[in-house]
Amino acid sequence: MLNDICRSLLKKGFQTDLENTRIEYNELGTLFLLGIGVIGATSMLLLPWFELKWMVYLFVGYAFIIPAINLFISSGLVLWFSMLQSPVSYALLLALQWILPTDMVYLTGFIYPISFVFTFHFYRPAYYLTNLIVVFGLTAWVLFLRQVPYWDVFVITTFGGTLTIGLVVNNLVTKILKLANYDALTGLANRRHWEAIVAHLIALARREEHPLSIVFFDLDDFKKINDKLGRMAGDKVLIKVSRQLIRISRDADMVARWGGDEFALALPNTDKQQAEAMMSRLTTELGDISVSHGIVLLQADDTLATLLARADKSMYSAKLEKHNGNRQVQLFGI
Numbered sequence: 001m002l003n004d005i006c007r008s009l010l011k012k013g014f015q016t017d018l019e020n021t022r023i024e025y026n027e028l029g030t031l032f033l034l035g036i037g038v039i040g041a042t043s044m045l046l047l048p049w050f051e052l053k054w055m056v057y058l059f060v061g062y063a064f065i066i067p068a069i070n071l072f073i074s075s076g077l078v079l080w081f082s083m084l085q086s087p088v089s090y091a092l093l094l095a096l097q098w099i100l101p102t103d104m105v106y107l108t109g110f111i112y113p114i115s116f117v118f119t120f121h122f123y124r125p126a127y128y129l130t131n132l133i134v135v136f137g138l139t140a141w142v143l144f145l146r147q148v149p150y151w152d153v154f155v156i157t158t159f160g161g162t163l164t165i166g167l168v169v170n171n172l173v174t175k176i177l178k179l180a181n182y183d184a185l186t187g188l189a190n191r192r193h194w195e196a197i198v199a200h201l202i203a204l205a206r207r208e209e210h211p212l213s214i215v216f217f218d219l220d221d222f223k224k225i226n227d228k229l230g231r232m233a234g235d236k237v238l239i240k241v242s243r244q245l246i247r248i249s250r251d252a253d254m255v256a257r258w259g260g261d262e263f264a265l266a267l268p269n270t271d272k273q274q275a276e277a278m279m280s281r282l283t284t285e286l287g288d289i290s291v292s293h294g295i296v297l298l299q300a301d302d303t304l305a306t307l308l309a310r311a312d313k314s315m316y317s318a319k320l321e322k323h324n325g326n327r328q329v330q331l332f333g334i
């Protein structure tokens with residue numbers, strides 16, 4: 001799921017690493033929550049041997065504390081749906097003890113896991129849909145009138161409630177990862193994400209003894225575009241550059257918006273000449289939008305910091321050369 005989002009945001013990048021991030025964050029969180037669910041559900045099975053007041057406490061917990069948690073950790077539509085789902089469906093579940101045939105109650109227990117699984121695969125729309133099914137489906141089932149044992153209801157409620165938290169946490173983690181790793185305007189990896197992956201690419205290049213090129217480039221006279229055509233036009237230029245960059249780079253390349261009008265590329269298994277060829281392709285694609293770039297090759301004694309410092313220096317000397325030369329920059333390649 002997260003990987004799909006990443007893929008749509010950043011068509012080319014270091015996919016394997018994104019996959020790992022997804023597994024670590026989501027699966028561990030989910031396992032944890034499911035663990036709580038299993039413990040909760042098991043303890044519910046013991047309820048017939050406890051006093052009724054404990055059941056009331058637990059119901060209050062699930063009807064109010066879970067929505068409260070949802071309130072704090074979710075937002076927007078997710079919040080609205082979790083608020084809608086939790087009190088309404090739990091109240092309905094409680095009502096089921098008087099009105100549903102036993103088998104139907106067991107059936108409702110399956111809706112939550114299905115909702116959960118669907119959410120994992122299809123993300124939000126399915127989440128909303130299955131939650132609607134839970135809320136409205138339960139309302140429909142209310143029409144069937146039978147009595148069921150308390151513990152059935154609580155087993156289902158516990159299980160469903162726990163999975164609901166799982167869904168919300170999952171949404172939140174996905175959102176946090178997106179916010180933390182990607183640039184909002186261009187959808188490219190941001191500097192922090194790029195640096196983390198490049199550190200890994202450096203280790204990989206050393207181990208496999210293949211060249212690694214780092215390219216820094218900066219748009220020329222970008223400020224003039226902003227000043228003359230407005231920031232919106234400037235934004236469009238940045239988006240156009242990003243799209244071209246994604247289009248011409250290979251799957252294993254890592255591209256990022258370094259900040260402002262600066263971009264960074266890490267090109268595994270690419271020597272300086274090949275990197276130059278890529279940059280001249282980019283320059284052709286960009287037409288009127290002119291850029292200054294610097295390319296450096298990973299050396300034996302390089303650290304991430306020294307590599308980046310050299311790339312930065314190389315880019316600025318290219319920029320300086322342009323400033324000293326006869327520069328004629330067109331501003332209308334948007």
Ligand SMILES: Nc1nc2c(ncn2[C@@H]2O[C@H](COP(=O)(O)OP(=O)(O)OP(=O)(O)O)[C@@H](O)[C@H]2O)c(=O)[nH]1
Nearest residue numbers: 218219220221222223224226231232234235260261
């Ligand atoms: N539209 C837009 N402008 C941005 C964004 N981020 C930074 N900028 C602008 O980018 C400009 C960068 O200006 P400079 O660093 O002077 O670069 P330049 O005008 O390209 O000059 P040279 O690099 O010397 O050619 C500044 O005016 C910033 O305000 C953004 O997200 N959108």
